[in-house]
Amino acid sequence: MPPPPPKKPTPSARQMEAHGAPRLDAEVREKIHLEILRRTGAYRTDDHFLLPSGHHAREFIDQVLVTAEPGFAEGLGAVIAKHFAEWPADVVLSTGPGASILAHCVARALPSRPVLFYANKGVQGPQRRVRLPDEFARFVRRGTKVLIVEDLITTGETIKLLIQMVGEAGGTVVGIGCLWQRNSKIDLPMAVFSLVTRDFPTYDPSACPLCRAGRSLNVEFARAAPPIEEPLEVSRPRSRRDRR
Ligand SMILES: [Zn+2]
Numbered sequence: 444m445p446p447p448p449p450k451k452p453t454p455s456a457r458q459m460e461a462h463g464a465p466r467l468d469a470e471v472r473e474k475i476h477l478e479i480l481r482r483t484g485a486y487r488t489d490d491h492f493l494l495p496s497g498h499h500a501r502e503f504i505d506q507v508l509v510t511a512e513p514g515f516a517e518g519l520g521a522v523i524a525k526h527f528a529e530w531p532a533d534v535v536l537s538t539g540p541g542a543s544i545l546a547h548c549v550a551r552a553l554p555s556r557p558v559l560f561y562a563n564k565g566v567q568g569p570q571r572r573v574r575l576p577d578e579f580a581r582f583v584r585r586g587t588k589v590l591i592v593e594d595l596i597t598t599g600e601t602i603k604l605l606i607q608m609v610g611e612a613g614g615t616v617v618g619i620g621c622l623w624q625r626n627s628k629i630d631l632p633m634a635v636f637s638l639v640t641r642d643f644p645t646y647d648p649s650a651c652p653l654c655r656a657g658r659s660l661n662v663e664f665a666r667a668a669p670p671i672e673e674p675l676e677v678s679r680p681r682s683r684r685d686r687r
Contacts (some may be wrong), residue, residue, distance in 0.1 A: 455669050465595070476519075477639055479519065480504070480639065482667050483509060484505070484511075485506070485509040485511075486502070489501065491654075492661050492665075493660050499645065499646045499651040499660070504643075509545070510545055510548075517551075519545065519638060520549040524548075524552035524655055531553075532557045532589060532590035532617055534557045534582055534583060534590070535560075536559075536562065536577075536590070537593075539563060545592060549592050560578065562575050563576075569603065573601055575612075584612075585613070587615070588614070591618070593619070593622075595624075596623070596635065596637070597625045599629035599631050606631075619631065619635045623640075623641070624640040626642055627640050
């Protein structure tokens with residue numbers, strides 16, 4: 444009896460994309476990632492949320508819960524690391540403290556054993572500000588390869604500033620990895636690898652179809668502290684004690 448044919452290795456998602464695999468594969472992957480986020484409790488849907496901004500929405504993504512469960516955070520970080528394994532990074536740069544747990548998981552899973560730094564961001568008047576730690580300049584020289592990691596991208600403005608700052612330090616950004624890209628039409632000098640690319644509509648209360656349908660409003664996230672890192676309807680939820 445002839446030996447069974449060798450099992451074909453499963454091609455990576457990126458290999459499949461490179462060979463023009465149908466868009467369906469990307470959609471399937473995204474569904475898997477969404478399901479993982481749903482299990483962390485970070486992704487909520489089929490409800491009528493009052494967002495911290497005052498808008499209403501059917502869906503909500505809570506960036507704190509995304510990394511609350513270490514096992515899930517490590518798994519998500521490993522998916523991003525796997526994508527970038529072919530472009531060895533010397534430094535992983537988190538866009539802020541909020542994304543640094545995910546960035547740590549990415550750095551830990553990367554075979555190139557990069558070091559990890561996180562930026563600090565905020566808004567000063569009309570100006571968006573990003574600050575890198577002083578140590579960053581000691582690790583980044585001409586030719587240093589930097590992978591930027593973000594949890595949620597809405598405008599991409601922080602990343603744009605960071606790319607510029609890495610360039611000024613002499614380094615080169617080799618990639619941008621993120622968990623959730625809320626806007627597919629972001630103007631960045633390079634492609635973003637995101638586990639989920641999905642924007643969901645938010646409504647002004649006066650024009651909200653969920654209000655019109657008479658659905659009761661979920662105010663669980665409404666009194667969250669206003670986000671300071673990004674102009675998002677994404678922030679920490681109220682503490683359990685505050686919930687009624
Ligand atoms: Zn509504």
